Amino acid sequence: MSEKEIKNLEAIFEARIARDEKIEPKDWMPEKYRQTHIRQISQHAHSEVVGMLPEGNWITRAPSLRRKAALLAKVQDEAGHGLYLYSACETLGISRDELYEQLHSGKAKYSSIFNYPTVTWADMGAIGWLVDGAAIINQVPLCNTSFGPYARAMVRVCKEESFHQRQGYEIMLTLCKGTPEQKAMAQDALNRWWWPSLMMLGPTDAASVHTEQSMKWKLKRKTNDELRQQFIDQTVPQADLLGLTIPDPDLKFNEKTGHYDFGAIDWDEFWQVVKGHGPCNKERMNARVSAWENGAWVRDAAMAYAEKQENKKVAKAS
Amino acid sequence: MKNENLYNYILGIADNSLILGQRLGELCGHGPNLETDIAMTNINLDLIGQARSYYQYAGKLTGQDKSEDDIAFLRLEREYRNVLLVEQPNTHFGYVMVRQFLFDMFHFMLMEKLQHSKDETLVAIANKGIKEVSYHKRFSSDWIKRLGDGTAESNAKIQEAINDLWRFTDEFFQLTEADKAMVEVGIGVDVSKLKEDYYKKVSEVLEEATLQTPENKYFTKGGKEGLHTEHMGYILAELQYMQRTFPNMTW
Ligand SMILES: [Fe+2]
Ligand SMILES: [Fe+2]
Ligand SMILES: [Fe+2]
Numbered sequence: 116m117s118e119k120e121i122k123n124l125e126a127i128f129e130a131r132i133a134r135d136e137k138i139e140p141k142d143w144m145p146e147k148y149r150q151t152h153i154r155q156i157s158q159h160a161h162s163e164v165v166g167m168l169p170e171g172n173w174i175t176r177a178p179s180l181r182r183k184a185a186l187l188a189k190v191q192d193e194a195g196h197g198l199y200l201y202s203a204c205e206t207l208g209i210s211r212d213e214l215y216e217q218l219h220s221g222k223a224k225y226s227s228i229f230n231y232p233t234v235t236w237a238d239m240g241a242i243g244w245l246v247d248g249a250a251i252i253n254q255v256p257l258c259n260t261s262f263g264p265y266a267r268a269m270v271r272v273c274k275e276e277s278f279h280q281r282q283g284y285e286i287m288l289t290l291c292k293g294t295p296e297q298k299a300m301a302q303d304a305l306n307r308w309w310w311p312s313l314m315m316l317g318p319t320d321a322a323s324v325h326t327e328q329s330m331k332w333k334l335k336r337k338t339n340d341e342l343r344q345q346f347i348d349q350t351v352p353q354a355d356l357l358g359l360t361i362p363d364p365d366l367k368f369n370e371k372t373g374h375y376d377f378g379a380i381d382w383d384e385f386w387q388v389v390k391g392h393g394p395c396n397k398e399r400m401n402a403r404v405s406a407w408e409n410g411a412w413v414r415d416a417a418m419a420y421a422e423k424q425e426n427k428k429v430a431k432a433s
Numbered sequence: 434m435k436n437e438n439l440y441n442y443i444l445g446i447a448d449n450s451l452i453l454g455q456r457l458g459e460l461c462g463h464g465p466n467l468e469t470d471i472a473m474t475n476i477n478l479d480l481i482g483q484a485r486s487y488y489q490y491a492g493k494l495t496g497q498d499k500s501e502d503d504i505a506f507l508r509l510e511r512e513y514r515n516v517l518l519v520e521q522p523n524t525h526f527g528y529v530m531v532r533q534f535l536f537d538m539f540h541f542m543l544m545e546k547l548q549h550s551k552d553e554t555l556v557a558i559a560n561k562g563i564k565e566v567s568y569h570k571r572f573s574s575d576w577i578k579r580l581g582d583g584t585a586e587s588n589a590k591i592q593e594a595i596n597d598l599w600r601f602t603d604e605f606f607q608l609t610e611a612d613k614a615m616v617e618v619g620i621g622v623d624v625s626k627l628k629e630d631y632y633k634k635v636s637e638v639l640e641e642a643t644l645q646t647p648e649n650k651y652f653t654k655g656g657k658e659g660l661h662t663e664h665m666g667y668i669l670a671e672l673q674y675m676q677r678t679f680p681n682m683t684w
């Protein structure tokens with residue numbers, strides 16, 4: 116293809132996105148679009164799968180059978196999200212094994228929030244409320260993103276995430292209506308998860324590398340700082356309703372802007388965790404890598420068996 | 434308690450689902466791939482759902498307004514009635530699947546018979562349960578075939594698990610005093626009568642999977658009488674952790 120032809124295709128492509136048309140896997144797309152989408156969708160898929168670990172940590176210790184079942188179902192939903200997202204990513208011409216390889220080698224990232232430990236039952240509430248809450252704010256705009264398979268996966272994912280958020284909030288509410296010990300457990304969880312949740316909305320706009328291109332492709336519709344403000348404005352009244360205190364002495368409603376002002380985020384901590392030095396980075400990667408390695412003989416056996424069955428069928432037919 | 438035998442009979446069934454679910458709960462997020470993880474979580478959810486129905490029923494029988502959680506979480510180890518098989522550890526995926534398969538084959542036969550119990554509540558639970566368990570049985574049998582007739586390595590691993598877990602199978606067919614009393618009044622299932630058919634059906638699957646049915650004639654038992662393996666205490670330590678640390682609270 117000549118350079119002129121490529122330019123022409125690119126112009127048609129950008130115009131389609133501008134008209135809000137969906138790009139499908141078989142359509143022509145610029146290489147950069149493909150690579151950016153592989154990066155973002157796989158990062159999202161990895162986050163779902165690594166995200167199963169901190170909550171999975173409480174399945175055997177859930178305080179009631181009802182909570183145990185709900186937690187299992189939630190972690191299972193996250194596995195399902197991982198599955199749709201890996202499938203969406205595979206339509207861009209990369210295999211699931213390659214994607215796992217990128218995760219296990221540390222080449223691909225996942226959401227840093229999952230590198231924090233879950234140390235009490237209240238963390239199951241705080242994660243649902245805050246982490247799924249922040250994820251929804253990040254993800255609702257993606258239901259209209261330009262790449263069809265990603266947009267469709269996000270519609271399903273967002274529905275379930277909002278269910279998770281309500282469920283998490285309900286765990287917090289139960290704790291806050293409970294004994295002083297339970298309420299203290301809820302407050303402690305909020306203290307630990309608040310700042311990492313704010314960091315989930317991404318680095319400040321000034322430090323964010325991908326925003327401009329992503330806006331054009333509708334991978335992003337609002338900046339990180341706008342999303343963060345939206346999250347805070349939505350969450351503060353919910354904390355009030357629980358009777359919990361957000362661990363930020365500078366948090367204050369600003370009559371002029373109609374938004375909450377908030378204190379400085381510790382971006383050093385953010386970058387430390389992103390770079391692999393958070394409290395559980397090593398444990399999370401070890402868990403994923405050992406699940407994969409310990410499962411190798413099982414996957415090999417399943418493949419060998421399927422081949423044998425196929426051969427039997429062929430032998431019968433001939 | 435007026436219905437003590439029925440209460441104990443119900444726990445003998447319910448505790449199997451609870452403790453196997455507890456073991457499966459350790460695996461969530463650690464499976465060989467996402468599809469298996471999701472499928473095994475489904476099985477776990479079914480088991481917990483069944484356990485809840487049984488405990489709710491048992492709670493009513495106590496006459497003291499005991500909740501499902503009181504019964505599930507607040508007993509002493511010697512009061513849990515599950516068979517020893519379901520408390521065995523997740524040594525590797527082969528053990529997980531063999532444990533599941535050996536249990537599912539029995540569980541299915543039990544549910545089939547329980548559908549004809551004279552107790553309406555148990556019939557209702559069994560009617561719902563049998564659909565779930567027939568899926569579990571298909572899932573675990575398929576895996577036994579895949580792993581048995583997969584690679585030389587998988588065949589060896591799964592055979593190791595079968596040989597190791599086989600000694601726990603005979604316990605399914607033992608009757609406790611409560612079981613006998615319930616069989617007598619037409620509520621309980623006479624599990625001793627399921628034995629022959631069980632070993633026949635299990636062997637058929639093993640044969641198709643190119644695996645050996647163990648010749649072992651030495652079996653171990655005790656779970657149904659509340660005498661468990663050393664694993665049980667640790668299972669309960671996790672299961673009961675919250676309820677024991679924070680008694681009498683709502684979650
Ligand atoms: Fe998500
Ligand atoms: Fe998710
Ligand atoms: Fe979620």
